[in-house]
Amino acid sequence: MADYDVAIVGCGPAGMTAAIYAARANMKVLLLDKLAPGGQIVNTFEIGNYPGMEKVGGADLAISMFEHTQKLGVAFDYATVEEILDEGEEKILSCKEGQRISCRAVILATGTRPRMLGVPHELDFAGSGISWCAVCDGANYRDRDVLVLGGGNSAVEESLYLAELARRLTVVTLFDLTADPSACDKLRALPNVDVHEFYDIKEFLPGEHFTGLRAVSTKTGEELVVHADGAFEYIGLQPTTEPFGSLGILNDHGYIQADREMKTACPGIFAAGDAIEKGLRQIVTAESDGAIAAESAARYVRALTR
Amino acid sequence: MAVTVKEMDGAELERLIETGAKVLADFYSKTCGPCKMLGFVLGDVAKEVDGVEIIKVCFEENPEAVKAHGVEGYPTMILFEGGAEKARLKGLQQKPLIVSTIAG
Numbered sequence: 001m002a003d004y005d006v007a008i009v010g011c012g013p014a015g016m017t018a019a020i021y022a023a024r025a026n027m028k029v030l031l032l033d034k035l036a037p038g039g040q041i042v043n044t045f046e047i048g049n050y051p052g053m054e055k056v057g058g059a060d061l062a063i064s065m066f067e068h069t070q071k072l073g074v075a076f077d078y079a080t081v082e083e084i085l086d087e088g089e090e091k092i093l094s095c096k097e098g099q100r101i102s103c104r105a106v107i108l109a110t111g112t113r114p115r116m117l118g119v120p121h122e123l124d125f126a127g128s129g130i131s132w133c134a135v136c137d138g139a140n141y142r143d144r145d146v147l148v149l150g151g152g153n154s155a156v157e158e159s160l161y162l163a164e165l166a167r168r169l170t171v172v173t174l175f176d177l178t179a180d181p182s183a184c185d186k187l188r189a190l191p192n193v194d195v196h197e198f199y200d201i202k203e204f205l206p207g208e209h210f211t212g213l214r215a216v217s218t219k220t221g222e223e224l225v226v227h228a229d230g231a232f233e234y235i236g237l238q239p240t241t242e243p244f245g246s247l248g249i250l251n252d253h254g255y256i257q258a259d260r261e262m263k264t265a266c267p268g269i270f271a272a273g274d275a276i277e278k279g280l281r282q283i284v285t286a287e288s289d290g291a292i293a294a295e296s297a298a299r300y301v302r303a304l305t306r
Numbered sequence: 307m308a309v310t311v312k313e314m315d316g317a318e319l320e321r322l323i324e325t326g327a328k329v330l331a332d333f334y335s336k337t338c339g340p341c342k343m344l345g346f347v348l349g350d351v352a353k354e355v356d357g358v359e360i361i362k363v364c365f366e367e368n369p370e371a372v373k374a375h376g377v378e379g380y381p382t383m384i385l386f387e388g389g390a391e392k393a394r395l396k397g398l399q400q401k402p403l404i405v406s407t408i409a410g
Contacts, residue, residue, distance in 0.1 A: 137335075
């Protein structure tokens with residue numbers, strides 16, 4: 001006898017929406033997260049495209065969604081799922097914290113996390129010189145010199161935010177600025193901003209404190225050393241799907257392959273949100289995935305018990 | 307078991323640390339989403355622990371305390387006991403880790 005009808009791995013918008021829909025479909029639901037409710041939206045200071053709410057804080061929205069799940073009696077636990085054993089009608093989730101959870105269906109909603117550069121001395125300064133959250137740590141760099149690494153939408157948007165605080169902001173990117181052209185133009189026009197395009201970052205400068213980086217031009221081979229008090233990395237996202245590799249449900253980039261009903265190739269394992277292979281990763285699309293996954297999972301569980 | 311999460315300024319925090327009490331100080335920024343979520347998690351932590359003061363210190367309003375304790379990113383939790391720092395957790399953390407850190 002399984003402990004739960006549906007176990008949901010990941011407590012972001014996709015996972016929490018799946019929990020709400022599954023609970024309302026009379027499923028016994030367990031929601032798991034290794035950190036805290038919210039997922040990536042917690043890192044968003046203000047959300048401006050969530051229908052019905054002109055402006056809402058990311059953390060506020062996450063807390064509100066989580067409280068909704070709790071009012072519906074969804075069980076929640078802090079757990080890092082390391083492996084899923086597919087034993088046919090029963091799935092076993094093995095967790096780093098020691099839990100061993102059995103369920104009939106699983107919904108994977110583990111989302112994405114910021115990609116790191118993987119260059120020397122990056123880990124030395126992670127969290128104390130290198131940050132992935134401008135709204136968290138930006139205020140620390142008021143009237144100081146900062147770097148932004150990357151040239152996509154997040155990099156440019158966060159650069160515009162940081163440029164209001166920083167004395168000098170330097171953007172270093174492997175390609176050119178690929179964000180919305182009007183935002184790029186606005187950034188380039190700021191008097192305290194320098195943009196270095198087509199530079200490959202080789203290392204952060206070693207030392208007791210963060211002092212800057214060394215990069216090399218991919219066009220001329222010229223070396224560039226930029227000194228700064230801190231850096232913000234925005235070089236893209238990667239799916240948090242490493243524990244599911246053995247299930248044969250991932251594409252070449254590590255994203256989960258799910259069909260229109262959010263079914264994966266493994267019967268009883270469903271997926272939703274940013275971790276799946278899809279075009280648009282937004283809160284509303286994650287929620288849509290979550291609702292569909294919950295409906296499919298509930299249908300699957302009912303068929304097993306009939 | 308339960309304690310109350312309180313807000314203090316830097317001077318009040320220093321006086322509390324000097325008493326030797328076990329203190330978990332959460333340095334947060336008003337603009338920081340993970341800080342807000344950590345506040346929510348600490349509300350849950352407070353229901354499960356005893357013998358510790360859980361104190362929130364606003365970074366923007368207490369720059370001297372931030373400098374004195376070498377806080378470089380938000381949120382940062384520092385556990386003090388006997389007037390000295392015993393442990394430091396950077397960033398949003400899961401509840402079981404915070405509870406076990408307080409327990410020592």
